[in-house]
Amino acid sequence: MQVKAAIAEFTAAPCGPSCVTCPIHERAVCARCDTRYLECLETVKYYRRYEAGQVVVWAGDEMDFVASIVRGVATLTRMLDDGRIQMVGLLMPSDFLGRPGHRVATYTVTATSDLELCCFRRQPFEKMMRDDHRISSRLLEMTLDELDAAREWLLLLGRKSAREKIASFLSILARRQAVLDGEDPQGRMHLELPLSREAMSDYLGLTIETVSRQMTALKRDGLIELSGKRGVILSDFDSLVLEGGTDGDAVMLS
Amino acid sequence: MQVKAAIAEFTAAPCGPSCVTCPIHERAVCARCDTRYLECLETVKYYRRYEAGQVVVWAGDEMDFVASIVRGVATLTRMLDDGRIQMVGLLMPSDFLGRPGHRVATYTVTATSDLELCCFRRQPFEKMMRDDHRISSRLLEMTLDELDAAREWLLLLGRKSAREKIASFLSILARRQAVLDGEDPQGRMHLELPLSREAMSDYLGLTIETVSRQMTALKRDGLIELSGKRGVILSDFDSLVLEGGTDGDAVMLS
């Protein structure tokens, strides 16, 4: 599915749920807003939904909004001239989408599961960033976290073996899942992969065949069990982290 | 030089040059400060010098300052348990070093050429970020740029061949050099590499031998000429960019 022809259709909910009951309010870009600006955000926000597989924006297209991921998973991808694809971002609930100040999208954004966005029109959002220091300060923090994650990813792509890449990837997903659930990642864990094998290979800089072979190898070695296409059970979180070479340890230091 | 034993010694210049005549003032984190805060920065800043090869901080160490690169080049690196190294950041003049809010360094910082830093003690700098919106807003912008660069780097590590990696790397250096000189990168260009072959291999996720072989190959094919260990002449900037698969095009879109 190198280039998916599906054009993004969406349903706009002009009057979405309230920010107060919003499931991502604690962690999203709006997390630190005081009541006054939260009310203001409330008036300019709107929701969009995408089905799994739909493209949200193409690299090079204009994007007139920025957004928080409310539900589901989206990917950012870059493509070389001859069609080779690399994923460069994996957005999960509470993550921020878009770049304030840039009208043109640098990456292709795709929904890999059913996706719900809380969108803000660019102009009003940029104005609010100027007015309420808390928004841009939270965005700075989130961007610095993204940068650290990207650097961890560089280490993975540059120096890890296929087996280590898979193990690291599963650890990362498990950790993010646990954080979202407000738990500590440990012991036996259930995981529902939000990505196809192809998307995994785009994340890891591998081919789909190598991903499949290494998943089988990890299963053979008792580190994971597979249940259906997307289900994975990690026999032991710490063992898997070990198998990945070194993961996130440095990022965890505060 | 997996682990260089050299402990960072430095000379502190308590009263450095003035911000007004500072060569990086236009582009650094302080670029947008108004006069009042610039004067304030002036009182808390201090300079440090490192010789080529010295380590500025080790990953895991406390770092009580943040800094702007004034002169020279520094690298950020991460290491796996068994010693494999990956570079995850390449800092050039006007770039920012350190993470406000984090006391412990996540990456090992090394001077790869003689290096001059304009340092700010963490606490006063963080206070000033809170007081002067312009500092944190400039830092946000710089961090977003870094994130885009890191994502370009992900594409390079994940999907490019050794030859494309080298070509891309040289293009990136040439482009950054040109930007710093306020010129457009094009045609025949002279380049003085700020990195050893080993550092290049750490940047590109290759071995030193492969880097060397591909440099030779690019020379054989007339794309570059070598003059001494660090000197490179790009026969034609655009040809080299082409050889790199696709470089920075997307990042250049505004």
Add this chain to the structure above:
DNA sequence: CGCCCATTTGACGCATCTCAAAACGAGTGG
């Protein structure tokens, strides 16, 4: 001049890619 270290060159092995086919699972219609 001679030593030291960075770089280049060479020969060989292996991890991952490529191409191809089989297996599997989900959805559809008879």
Add this chain to the structure above:
DNA sequence: CCACTCGTTTTGAGATGCGTCAAATGGGCG
């Protein structure tokens, strides 16, 4: 309820780009 289809995933066999190990070259400096 089963047969069929289509897309995804797994498995297999062979090719290759890059890594590994080892030696040669070369430039800089005492």
